Amino acid sequence: MNGRAIANTVSLPNAAPNLQMVGFLKAIAAPALTPALSVTTDSRVAITAADALATAPIEASAVLSLNGLVTATDPNDFYRFNLAQSGVFTASLAGLTGDADVRLLQDKNQNGAIDPGEILAWQWERGSTNESIRRFLAAGDYFVQVMGYNGQTANYSLATGFTPAVSDSQAFEFGITFGQSLSALTQAARDAIASAAEFWESLIISRSAITRSNRLDLVIRGESLTTANGSPDTGTLALSGPQFDLDGPNLVISGGISTINLRRLAEFNANPGYLRDIMVHELGHILGLGTLWEPVRFANSGGTIFEVGKTLIDRTTTTYRANTYAGWVYGELLKTFTQMAIPIEAQIFAHWDEGRFDTELMTPFAETPGVSVPTSQLTLAALRDLGWNVNMGAAQAYALSGFAPVPTMAQATVQPTGARSDRAAYRASCACRTCLAASKVHELGSSSGLSRLIL
Numbered sequence: 001m002n003g004r005a006i007a008n009t010v011s012l013p014n015a016a017p018n019l020q021m022v023g024f025l026k027a028i029a030a031p032a033l034t035p036a037l038s039v040t041t042d043s044r045v046a047i048t049a050a051d052a053l054a055t056a057p058i059e060a061s062a063v064l065s066l067n068g069l070v071t072a073t074d075p076n077d078f079y080r081f082n083l084a085q086s087g088v089f090t091a092s093l094a095g096l097t098g099d100a101d102v103r104l105l106q107d108k109n110q111n112g113a114i115d116p117g118e119i120l121a122w123q124w125e126r127g128s129t130n131e132s133i134r135r136f137l138a139a140g141d142y143f144v145q146v147m148g149y150n151g152q153t154a155n156y157s158l159a160t161g162f163t164p165a166v167s168d169s170q171a172f173e174f175g176i177t178f179g180q181s182l183s184a185l186t187q188a189a190r191d192a193i194a195s196a197a198e199f200w201e202s203l204i205i206s207r208s209a210i211t212r213s214n215r216l217d218l219v220i221r222g223e224s225l226t227t228a229n230g231s232p233d234t235g236t237l238a239l240s241g242p243q244f245d246l247d248g249p250n251l252v253i254s255g256g257i258s259t260i261n262l263r264r265l266a267e268f269n270a271n272p273g274y275l276r277d278i279m280v281h282e283l284g285h286i287l288g289l290g291t292l293w294e295p296v297r298f299a300n301s302g303g304t305i306f307e308v309g310k311t312l313i314d315r316t317t318t319t320y321r322a323n324t325y326a327g328w329v330y331g332e333l334l335k336t337f338t339q340m341a342i343p344i345e346a347q348i349f350a351h352w353d354e355g356r357f358d359t360e361l362m363t364p365f366a367e368t369p370g371v372s373v374p375t376s377q378l379t380l381a382a383l384r385d386l387g388w389n390v391n392m393g394a395a396q397a398y399a400l401s402g403f404a405p406v407p408t409m410a411q412a413t414v415q416p417t418g419a420r421s422d423r424a425a426y427r428a429s430c431a432c433r434t435c436l437a438a439s440k441v442h443e444l445g446s447s448s449g450l451s452r453l454i455l
């Protein structure tokens with residue numbers, strides 16, 4: 001759980017005596033096979049923009065500064081570089097006359113193609129907004145890609161930087177504590193929960209204002225959940241929500257609590273992979289997905305009110321607002337390429353709509369064990385809307401398929417029926433009275449002297 005493996009396995013070679021930030025010895029390779037744009041920024045060094053990953057020559061330096069152009073017929077420029085030691089790599093894209101994106105890539109399997117897990121950083125800004133990425137890298141071969149979005153023509157200025165370092169001072173991590181109530185949880189199941197945490201650690205690039213810390217403390221505990229009328233609740237898998245601390249006058253996420261339903265414990269012990277998928281979803285709630293889509297208010301003993309959270313959803317239309325990063329992603333999924341309001345689950349309000357998004361991670365009902373539950377760009381964009389720095393390139397493949405029509409408001413209040421009624425619900429905690437009573441989450445540390453205001 002301690003940071004990236006990448007940070008712990010790299011040993012820094014003896015520092016070169018000169019001030020060269022990036023050391024490597026390869027000469028500039030032969031010109032790319034396809035026509036390439038060459039921009040000279042230094043009388044000694046030509047920078048070559050290749051049209052394909054496979055044909056990109058290694059540049060003379062990882063520190064690049066150049067102007068380029070992508071178009072509908074030439075949508076990609078690849079720049080390859082080599083790092084002789086680990087450190088923090090940055091890239092910025094500015095001067096855009098259209099929408100282009102900058103991405104950091106590593107061809108891990110060296111097949112000349114971009115495969116899942118090979119996009120290391122992608123900020124994903126729409127319009128002609130500047131972009132900037134940052135990633136701690138081990139020594140090795142990497143690529144910067146400038147990519148036109150949806151066939152747009154864009155002039156761009158690309159600048160990259162590299163600062164040697166042995167580890168990443170901004171690496172994000174979860175610290176996990178298992179409660180006594182989970183003593184019957186097997187080691188394999190605990191490892192599955194750790195793996196769920198590592199999934200988020202790998203795609204949250206650095207700390208941000210929503211936490212102001214590199215680390216979130218997680219408490220995982222067990223409870224035999226009961227329904228509102230006191231009968232055993234066998235349908236709920238787990239409940240989770242963030243905890244907050246005051247940072248000056250601001251509430252920030254300090255950690256979270258996940259409560260696993262002990263009535264399902266045998267199932268989790270028997271199928272750790274299923275538990276992992278469930279916990280990826282649950283930790284999403286701790287990061288604020290669903291739980292901070294609306295403001296949450298606390299008061300101290302003196303009556304001062306503190307608020308945390310955003311105004312991302314509209315309960316009257318049961319949608320997540322269009323004017324968001326997630327709204328852009330939904331427009332891309334619908335192929336309108338405009339910002340679209342996103343259906344969310346009626347009554348719960350803390351998930352994407354199950355009928356529309358089905359297997360996506362942050363829908364309210366879990367899938368059959370073994371069915372893949374992709375963490376799509378929609379969910380990663382929603383993290384960005386909350387203020388997290390994430391790698392949009394870590395999103396898993398997802399497409400809308402055979403979805404039902406957008407529910408009307410009347411339909412939207414109907415509970416899932418039929419085949420879905422036997423599905424287990426993750427049941428997020430939300431800001432309503434029912435959820436608060438059921439989940440006992442959103443607790444502040446006792447030292448903070450704050451109490452939650454019930455809406």
Ligand SMILES: [Ca+2]
Binds near residue numbers: 037077
């Ligand atoms: Ca090109």
Ligand SMILES: [Ca+2]
Binds near residue numbers: 099101102125126127
């Ligand atoms: Ca862009």
Ligand SMILES: [Ca+2]
Binds near residue numbers: 110111114118
């Ligand atoms: Ca590859």
Ligand SMILES: [Ca+2]
Binds near residue numbers: 357359360
């Ligand atoms: Ca689902």
Ligand SMILES: [Zn+2]
Binds near residue numbers: 351363427
């Ligand atoms: Zn949930």
Ligand SMILES: [Zn+2]
Binds near residue numbers: 348429430433434435
């Ligand atoms: Zn609720």
